Amino acid sequence: MKFAYFSLTLLLVAMPFADASDQSTAWRRLNIDNTLLMQLESGDVVIELAPQFAPKHVRNIKALVSDGYFDGSAIIRSQDNYVVQWGDPNFDNSKARSQGNAAKEIDVEFFANPREVDFQRLESRDAYADEVGFVDGFPAASDGKQAWLAHCYGMVGVSRDVASNSGNGSGLYVVTGHAPRHLDKNVTLVGRVVKGMELLSSLSRGTGELGFFETKSEHIEIENIDLLKDSDLADTVSSLQIMRTQSDEFKQHVLKRTTRTEAWFLEPTGRIELCNVGVPSRSTKIKN
Template sequence: MKLHARSRTARPSNTRLSPLLAAALAVGLALPLSAGAADSAKPRSMQEILDATKPGDWRALDPRDTLYLDLPRGRVVIELAPEFAPQHATNIRALARNGYWNKLSINRSQDNFVVQWGDPAEDDKSRKPLGKGTKAKLPAEFERSSDKLPFHVLPDPDGWAPQVGFADGFPAARDTGAKRAWLAHCYGMVGAGRDVAADSSNGTELYVVIGQSPRQLDRNITVVGRVVQGMELLSVLPRGTGPLGFYENPAQRVPITSIRLAADVAKKDRVAIEVLRTDSAAFDEIIESRRNRRDEWYKHPAGHIDLCNVPLPTRETPAAAPAPAKGKSKSK
């Protein structure tokens, strides 16, 4: 396979924890402090905070900006970020509607870095056609204007940006002096691979961060969204033994059943996911609980949190109960 420069540089029913969040908790992101902790000796757990949330604390994923990456072992749900990468999002929607990724494969799994999928063909002439409504070349969408962008600021300094926080539910950074904002390469974030030229991406080769957050990639590659469910299906893939984690044997590649927009999937086959609003009081409480761990296991609260260590809770909403048949009583 030709090694493009893109290769070289690049949640719970009701309020039970999602697999992705549970994984975060397993490495020490758990048990927050309640807003009323001054009046209580026992801090609230993450579950208790989530159980106490109101419907307005959550937002549903927009089916038009939600991708279903279906693999033989299950489904990965990806939320696109059109506010940061509008042209990439448009191309990705068209590619999905054209069935571009169907029957292609995951071709790379580099330890502590990324998993990447797309067309494994080495020769550009042998690569799969993009299909109607797509562009073969997109502008670099590494950053955007910070004007009129709602931004929920974290209180702690960051080594990679003047200021970090959350925008539209995504981990982000900004420079208020330059009036620029960009998405951060945190665990689970999805980016679009490119060649050496900044404008050489077309959104066909996507990758997801599976290791320590490679923030050096920020503003060097277009970030198009994040995984909100099914991350465990990607993070545990066998590591490639070739250069940069590519699979040397084609038989090692993981086949992609399909990648579709949720909007193009029958409602009965969709996953009804909500994500905790990052501008909610519950989210603020979770952040503070992570900055200063006061549950009894911790002896020394850190008083600090890194952007990529803030958990982003999600939940599956239960299916609506079927309406009773006409003329029949609702109860016996």
């Protein structure tokens, strides 16, 4: 049985025998209490949240989602080789969307104890951190005492202004370009897109400063964002499975990506960089 590991686009092909390995410890389903489903006209985007690192932000985002804050919100920014950002589409603050009972200000949240979160170290020389690896499918970094999430492609973070408590999850972004790792420990990361990334990364770039769309007509409407457990697509999407980064299969995946033994490679590097590892996913049901 062959799985396509190298591209999100390829990952979601129906795998006829995948059900047979549901009991395997190599794969896990998404936790429907900690997964968001964003519905765009172009398709669905699935975001797995990371309460291990940002519990207050995740709780607040769930409160915003539960209040319908994002329903009818918009993608307002697409900066080439950087990020796509979404949230309140109103330039006029007097028309700002209601945030219900959600907290308006939350201080940045970065750190977890690397032992408590089961940090799986990767053998890699990293430009930014002493150690890098994975925690429950999320790329992460560590100095041995603290672990934090890393800004790889597909990671989702909380937009903020200059003040460290100026974000609350009502504005979110996803990395669509080369990993801007200088943002690590500067912006709160709250999750990762595990399906539908190509719908965000291929959006036309905004022509305003920092890639913001200059007019409302360029905004891409977000039909709604639901917690997966509250979505009528819960059954379908929850058939999406993520390879456990604690598993032997994941070690094999890393080895394969490091050694590149395919005949095509003339000089396999024998090295790997955190954001080039990729975390395999698969589905038994989803057909796009």
